[in-house]
Amino acid sequence: AQSVTQLGSHVSVSEGALVLLRCNYSSSVPPYLFWYVQYPNQGLQLLLKYTSAATLVKGINGFEAEFKKSETSFHLTKPSAHMSDAAEYFCAVSTGSSNTGKLIFGQGTTLQVKP
Amino acid sequence: DGGITQSPKYLFRKEGQNVTLSCEQNLNHDAMYWYRQDPGQGLRLIYYSQIVNDFQKGDIAEGYSVSREKKESFPLTVTSAQKNPTAFYLCASSKQGQRGTQYFGPGTRLLVL
Numbered sequence: 001a002q003s004v005t006q007l008g009s010h011v012s013v014s015e016g017a018l019v020l021l022r023c024n025y026s027s028s029v030p031p032y033l034f035w036y037v038q039y040p041n042q043g044l045q046l047l048l049k050y051t052s053a054a055t056l057v058k059g060i061n062g063f064e065a066e067f068k069k070s071e072t073s074f075h076l077t078k079p080s081a082h083m084s085d086a087a088e089y090f091c092a093v094s095t096g097s098s099n100t101g102k103l104i105f106g107q108g109t110t111l112q113v114k115p
Numbered sequence: 116d117g118g119i120t121q122s123p124k125y126l127f128r129k130e131g132q133n134v135t136l137s138c139e140q141n142l143n144h145d146a147m148y149w150y151r152q153d154p155g156q157g158l159r160l161i162y163y164s165q166i167v168n169d170f171q172k173g174d175i176a177e178g179y180s181v182s183r184e185k186k187e188s189f190p191l192t193v194t195s196a197q198k199n200p201t202a203f204y205l206c207a208s209s210k211q212g213q214r215g216t217q218y219f220g221p222g223t224r225l226l227v228l
Contacts, residue, residue, distance in 0.1 A: 009155065032215045043119075043205055043219035044158075051214070090157060094215025101146050101209040103217060105157040 002027045002093045006106035014114050019063075019078040021109050023091030026072065032094035033074040034103065035065055039087045047089075050074060061085070086113045117142045119220035121206050126225045128193065128200060136191045136223045138206035144218070145211045147189035151175060152203040152222075161204075164189055193225060201227050 007022040025031055032051050036044040048059025055067040061084075065076045074091060091106040119140045128134045140147065146165045150158040160173030164183040178197025183189055189208075193200045203224050207217040 034215055036219075041203075041222070041224070043121075043221045044207075044217075045219070046216065049216060092215070101213065101215055101217065102148075102160065102163065103158075103215055105159075107155060107157045 004106040010110045012112040013081045019081045021076040023074045025093050034092040036090045037087050081113045121220035131195045138189045140208045144208035146209045148207040149191045150205045
């Protein structure tokens with residue numbers, strides 16, 4: 001069975017500092033992994049996804065994530081935080097085959113950016 | 116512009132009342148999903164549908180019902196059997212073959228009077 005664990009429900013960084021949001025997964029099949037972002041009272045927006053091609057995945061708004069099979073991790077990073085990055089971030093793993101598309105989400109990490 | 120719309124943005128339910136949340140997409144996606152979001156619990160799958168006239172229960176289907184009579188529409192009914200319905204409800208859709216890539220609507224917040 002697949003599962004996702006996000007380490008840290010709240011992360012606070014200063015503007016311009018490195019952002020690191022942690023995600024570990026468990027999967028019995030080669031995983032497809034995703035990071036989504038949610039701004040207050042809005043739906044989720046796809047940041048990036050890993051689909052078994054390159055292990056370093058670049059997404060929107062300067063975010064990237066690296067798939068590390070040996071560590072079962074898919075941490076999200078951004079070199080320099082901006083105030084507009086303040087949001088909730090969800091890591092997710094896709095279950096099953098390409099036909100189902102079901103996702104299992106982590107608990108979410110709220111990113112606070114201080115001026 | 117293609118996308119997913121949810122209505123209403125806010126919905127109030129009285130005790131013993133059934134309420135229906137609307138979800139419409141014009142992306143021509145085959146699959147649609149309903150999630151419930153509670154603070155600190157991430158998103159939990161209520162129901163999903165991969166094709167018209169067919170749907171499956173997710174992890175927390177009790178107290179909810181759905182229909183999929185048209186490809187573009189997937190309404191969710193919160194029944195009186197759902198004793199704790201206060202939450203943020205999100206609808207999503209995905210294209211066949213794009214494993215896991217889901218597109219989300221703006222959400223409906225359900226509150227109990």
